[in-house]
Amino acid sequence: xxxxxxxxxxxxxxxxxxxxxxxxxxxxxxxxxxxxxxxxxxxxxxxxxxxxxxxxxxxxxxxxxxxxxxxxxxxxxxxxxxxxxxxxxxxxxxxxxxxxxxxxxxxxxxxxxxxxxxxxxxxxxxxxxxxxxxxxxxxxxxxxxxxxxxxxxxxxxxxxxxxxxxxxxxxxxxxxxxxxxxxxxxxxxxxxxxxxxxxxxxxxxxxxxxxxxxxxxxxxxxxxxxxxxxxxxxxxxxxxxxxxxxxxxxxxxxxxxxxxxxxxxxxxxxxxxxxxxxxxxxxxxxxxxxxxxxxxxxxxxxxxxxxxxxxxxxxxxxxxxxxxxxxxxxxxxxxxxxxxxxxxxxxxxxxxxxxxxxxxxxxxxxxxxxxxxxxxxxxxxxxxxxxxxxxxxxxxxxxxxxxxxxxxxxxxxxxxxxxxxxxxxxxxxxxxxxxxxxxxxxxxxxxxxxxxxxxxxxxxxxxxxxxxxxxxxxxxxxxxxxxxxxxx
Numbered sequence: 001x002x003x004x005x006x007x008x009x010x011x012x013x014x015x016x017x018x019x020x021x022x023x024x025x026x027x028x029x030x031x032x033x034x035x036x037x038x039x040x041x042x043x044x045x046x047x048x049x050x051x052x053x054x055x056x057x058x059x060x061x062x063x064x065x066x067x068x069x070x071x072x073x074x075x076x077x078x079x080x081x082x083x084x085x086x087x088x089x090x091x092x093x094x095x096x097x098x099x100x101x102x103x104x105x106x107x108x109x110x111x112x113x114x115x116x117x118x119x120x121x122x123x124x125x126x127x128x129x130x131x132x133x134x135x136x137x138x139x140x141x142x143x144x145x146x147x148x149x150x151x152x153x154x155x156x157x158x159x160x161x162x163x164x165x166x167x168x169x170x171x172x173x174x175x176x177x178x179x180x181x182x183x184x185x186x187x188x189x190x191x192x193x194x195x196x197x198x199x200x201x202x203x204x205x206x207x208x209x210x211x212x213x214x215x216x217x218x219x220x221x222x223x224x225x226x227x228x229x230x231x232x233x234x235x236x237x238x239x240x241x242x243x244x245x246x247x248x249x250x251x252x253x254x255x256x257x258x259x260x261x262x263x264x265x266x267x268x269x270x271x272x273x274x275x276x277x278x279x280x281x282x283x284x285x286x287x288x289x290x291x292x293x294x295x296x297x298x299x300x301x302x303x304x305x306x307x308x309x310x311x312x313x314x315x316x317x318x319x320x321x322x323x324x325x326x327x328x329x330x331x332x333x334x335x336x337x338x339x340x341x342x343x344x345x346x347x348x349x350x351x352x353x354x355x356x357x358x359x360x361x362x363x364x365x366x367x368x369x370x371x372x373x374x375x376x377x378x379x380x381x382x383x384x385x386x387x388x389x390x391x392x393x394x395x396x397x398x399x400x401x402x403x404x405x406x407x408x409x410x411x412x413x414x415x416x417x418x419x420x421x422x423x424x425x426x427x428x429x430x431x432x433x434x435x436x437x438x439x440x441x442x443x444x445x446x447x448x449x450x451x452x453x454x455x456x457x458x459x460x461x462x463x464x465x466x467x468x469x470x471x472x473x474x475x476x477x478x479x480x481x482x483x484x485x486x487x488x
Contacts, residue, residue: 057168061145063092064152067099070114071107078110085114091143093118094176097134098153101127101180128362135177135364142176150175158184158273164288170305172297173276179361181250181275185283188271189339190233196221196331199324205332207321209349212254213330213418214315215452216241220330222323227335228254229352230345233282235259235268236333242266243313248280248293249352250361251477252375254317256469257296257310267310277480278361294473294481314420314452314467322416322436327452363480369487370475376487377419378478379470381406385482387475392488393419398431398440399488400424408468411450413437421468422455 066088069081085092096115103111108125115130116122123129151165157180165175199222211222217239225247228234234245244259244267259267272283272290280293281300289301289308296310316323324330335347345352370376376387382404393399394417399410409424415436429440429448440448440455448455454464479485 055168055170056142056144056147058144059148059167061091061095061143061149063088063095063143064145064149067092067095067149070096070111071099071103073104073106075106078107082110082114086117090118090140093140094134094137094142095146095149097127097130098150098176100130102153102156131179132362132364135174146175147171150178154180154274160185160288161274164272164283164290164301169301171300172304173292173299177364178274178276178281181273181280181361183271183273185273186270187273188230188232189343190235190270191227191231191333191336192235192268194234194236194336195334197334199328199330199332202332202334204335204347205320206349207319209320211318211320211323211332212245212247212256212315213318213323213327213452214238214243214245214256214313215327216243216313220323220327220452222320222330222332224320224333224335224347225254225317226349226351227333227347230343230347232280233269233271234333237266244269244282244310245315246280246282246293248477249356250275250278250280250359251294251480252373252474253279253294253378253471253477254315255293255296255471256313256315258313259310261308262306275361277365277477278363279477279481294477312469314469315471316418316420316452317472318413318418319416322413322418325436363476365480365483366476367479367483369479372474372476374475375472376475376478377410377421377470378473379403379408379421379468380482381408381468385478385485386488387473387478387485388419388488389475390417390419390472396431398429400428401488406468409440411437411440413450419470419472420450420452421470422465423468424455424465427465 063085066081066084069077072078085096096111100111112125121133123133147165147169148167151162154161154165205224210225212225212228214221219239221238223234223245228247229249232247232249236243242259244257245254247254261267268285269282270285272281274281276292281290282293283290284303287302289298289303291298296312298304298308340347370389375390377390377393379386384404386403388399388410393410393412397412397414401408407424408421409429410419410421412419413436427442429442432440438450440450442448447458449458454466457463
């Protein structure tokens with residue numbers, strides 16, 4: 001990619017997603033018809049995943065050469081390539097779908113005919129429909145050399161992707177469901193160790209601003225959503241504890257992780273520019289391994305081979321005035337005006353959402369149990385997943401449940417829309433009637449203070465019912481990863 005094009009990607013990622021960009025083929029330049037993934041549905045499927053992801057050390061599949069020629073500007077070369085790929089058969093189908101995204105305009109009719117011949121389907125000319133179809137083929141394994149092929153294609157966007165997706169790389173996801181998100185590696189700049197100021201000096205904050213509230217090492221800190229909605233990833237240290245806040249705006253999930261490896265060394269993350277089931281894949285800067293925003297697991301690369309995963313920490317999505325009143329000692333992250341000027345980001349509540357309004361990426365695994373973008377509070381406890389629609393939580397305010405063998409209570413504070421989840425032992429609590437919510441009162445007569453780390457028994461601060469980490473998400477994003485999820 002030309003350097004000026006890459007600079008445009010890095011400076012204005014959301015504009016890139018909306019307007020698309022130019023990607024060069026190896027033999028001739030062509031416009032990539034990115035069809036910015038606005039609107040449109042596919043259907044409702046509930047099929048299983050492949051159970052294992054064997055290491056693929058093949059440097060080039062037999063389909064790679066013909067596919068390159070199919071993408072050329074020479075009609076006769078394309079016709080010969082199409083005949084070769086037809087003889088290879090169905091094993092060329094998934095690599096062909098990937099190549100279709102990068103096809104120059106003049107090559108697309110030949111590629112489309114081949115897609116229809118190999119699949120026996122007529123899905124039209126949109127890439128998104130073929131991408132979802134490829135994802136739904138759970139009985140069709142990807143052929144040898146597919147990791148290298150995907151890396152080669154993505155290297156047309158950013159050469160570093162060839163290093164990430166190299167032959168022999170450990171892959172713990174369905175690579176066919178990985179797609180480009182509109183920016184190169186680090187195209188959306190992460191925030192590293194930002195300045196933070198006391199609450200009473202934060203003149204840039206409005207009471208109604210939404211924040212991610214964090215408590216770690218005895219310290220409280222707030223991170224404005226109006227800033228994270230643009231940057232999507234933050235590396236910081238709170239109370240001496242390294243953290244990463246990963247915010248996938250496409251699927252609505254902001255999740256806090258302890259950012260250390262198995263040796264206790266700090267991990268620093270960036271945005272990879274790649275998506276898996278419309279969920280961002282982040283990368284660690286030490287090894288370029290890819291990690292899932294939603295699960296905290298390393299899914300591609302050296303860290304994946306090591307079986308690495310991050311520990312999720314409690315975090316509260318709330319209003320700034322409510323957080324400040326509850327924790328007057330809090331600090332709040334300061335937006336960097338130089339970054340705003342360089343990128344064109346507007347650190348105003350709702351500005352980033354407006355910039356990407358209507359943008360969505362195809363996900364084949366869908367459910368109509370809830371509206372696609374319904375907000376849920378998502379929990380995954382001891383291997384058991386459950387989604388609690390925020391609309392229901394707002395109505396009921398308190399929910400007693402058992403999940404993954406743990407007895408829990410979910411509490412929503414109507415003053416701020418904040419949801420917190422705690423273990424409850426054998427306690428049952430009365431429906432709360434105060435706003436803002438400070439205490440829960442149990443049927444046994446005990447009272448419990450609502451805290452960021454747990455429920456503290458009044459008069460016995462050492463007795464704590466621990467917090468259960470969870471997060472808000474769009475229904476479609478949660479279901480795509482956990483199709484077995486229960487719904488409250």
